[in-house]
Amino acid sequence: MLFRGKRQQDKQDKKPETFLEDIRKFAPDYNEMADRIIALLQAEWPRRVLDIGSGAGNIDMMILDIVPASRIDCVEASRDMIKVSVSTLGRHLDRATLIHRDVMDFNPEGRYDAIMSNLVLHGMTREEKARLLARIHGWLADGGLFVWGDLIRQEQKEPAKEAWKKRLNIKLPSVFRRGAGGGAEKKTEEKTPQTETKTAQDYPLTEEETIRLCSEAGFSGAFAAWKRGNFAVFSMRK
Numbered sequence: 706m707l708f709r710g711k712r713q714q715d716k717q718d719k720k721p722e723t724f725l726e727d728i729r730k731f732a733p734d735y736n737e738m739a740d741r742i743i744a745l746l747q748a749e750w751p752r753r754v755l756d757i758g759s760g761a762g763n764i765d766m767m768i769l770d771i772v773p774a775s776r777i778d779c780v781e782a783s784r785d786m787i788k789v790s791v792s793t794l795g796r797h798l799d800r801a802t803l804i805h806r807d808v809m810d811f812n813p814e815g816r817y818d819a820i821m822s823n824l825v826l827h828g829m830t831r832e833e834k835a836r837l838l839a840r841i842h843g844w845l846a847d848g849g850l851f852v853w854g855d856l857i858r859q860e861q862k863e864p865a866k867e868a869w870k871k872r873l874n875i876k877l878p879s880v881f882r883r884g885a886g887g888g889a890e891k892k893t894e895e896k897t898p899q900t901e902t903k904t905a906q907d908y909p910l911t912e913e914e915t916i917r918l919c920s921e922a923g924f925s926g927a928f929a930a931w932k933r934g935n936f937a938v939f940s941m942r943k
């Protein structure tokens with residue numbers, strides 16, 4: 706996960722050892738979501754990969770397993786999650802570089818064949834997402850793949866409205882309540898139509914808004930490769 710400012714980079718997470726258990730409570734279809742991300746990367750057979758907000762390193766481990774030629778840079782702002790990744794990646798550590806840094810302070814050398822991020826960027830405002838997407842576009846090799854899994858905001862039809870209300874009522878562990886992009890962490894009062902006001906630190910976009918923002922950043926062919934409820938995986942190319 707990513708922090709919202711340098712001053713918080715060394716903040717300790719409460720329960721990094723229960724990361725996957727907690728994230729599956731947050732996103733019940735997490736396993737299917739992760740499988741879709743892995744499948745998209747496997748089809749690309751990339752040699753050089755960047756994972757933004759790598760968390761426990763479980764997706765990285767699977768990619769390194771199935772794409773033997775790949776190497777992954779794992780950018781993660783939490784020291785505790787870096788420690789968990791070391792254990793997760795185990796025998797693949799010689800092909801993974803763990804980088805303790807806020808992604809907005811990250812400046813890679815060279816270009817990546819593929820970049821991925823899962824359940825991280827919803828903690829950023831639209832403006833912060835736009836700035837990061839422009840940087841991601843620049844970090845990719847020509848024709849490179851960006852896979853983005855995240856929380857999305859549904860159009861307010863009745864079933865989606867109820868699902869959104871339920872999600873906002875979930876008390877998330879601190880490790881999920883972060884974004885990136887500089888400045889102090891802040892809370893925003895978000896209103897969804899016909900629902901009461903909730904205090905949240907999430908800034909999710911709709912599917913259409915996400916695709917539009919990616920297009921504005923220079924990506925082509927952006928589409929939702931997987932959707933379940935308030936979660937989606939987007940695929941696009943430079």
